[in-house]
Amino acid sequence: MDLARWAAPRLDDDTMAETAAVVRAELLRRLETLWGALSPWLDPAPDPDGVVVRPDPRLVTAALTCLRQLHQLYRLDQPRPAAQHAGDVPGEVLAKVLAELGDLEARTTGG
Numbered sequence: 001m002d003l004a005r006w007a008a009p010r011l012d013d014d015t016m017a018e019t020a021a022v023v024r025a026e027l028l029r030r031l032e033t034l035w036g037a038l039s040p041w042l043d044p045a046p047d048p049d050g051v052v053v054r055p056d057p058r059l060v061t062a063a064l065t066c067l068r069q070l071h072q073l074y075r076l077d078q079p080r081p082a083a084q085h086a087g088d089v090p091g092e093v094l095a096k097v098l099a100e101l102g103d104l105e106a107r108t109t110g111g
Contacts, residue, residue, distance in 0.1 A: 024073065027069075027073060028070075028073055031066055031069055031070050031073065032070075034062075034066050035063070035066050035067070035070065038059055038062055038063045038066060039063070041055055041056065041059050042055050042059065042060065042063055043055075
């Protein structure tokens, strides 16, 4: 009996690097599905008598966990790269900024 065909695939750095995008996309799809199922239950809606019914705390906890995971998946906790570096500013923009700074300095120092 050949047990090798039933063995789990090895997870090494190369395999994880190759499948990271696919796994991230699948995780994103599942979290978006979960959020879609939870979000209608989170808005407090009045019942027919006009009484506002609060959402179930368990659903709120699940929604917060889902949002936290989406936040990490979208890497919103990471600093965003700067669009331009200070050295990449066009000359006319730099000249205008320096002129406005000079005007501001003259107004604030009274001269």
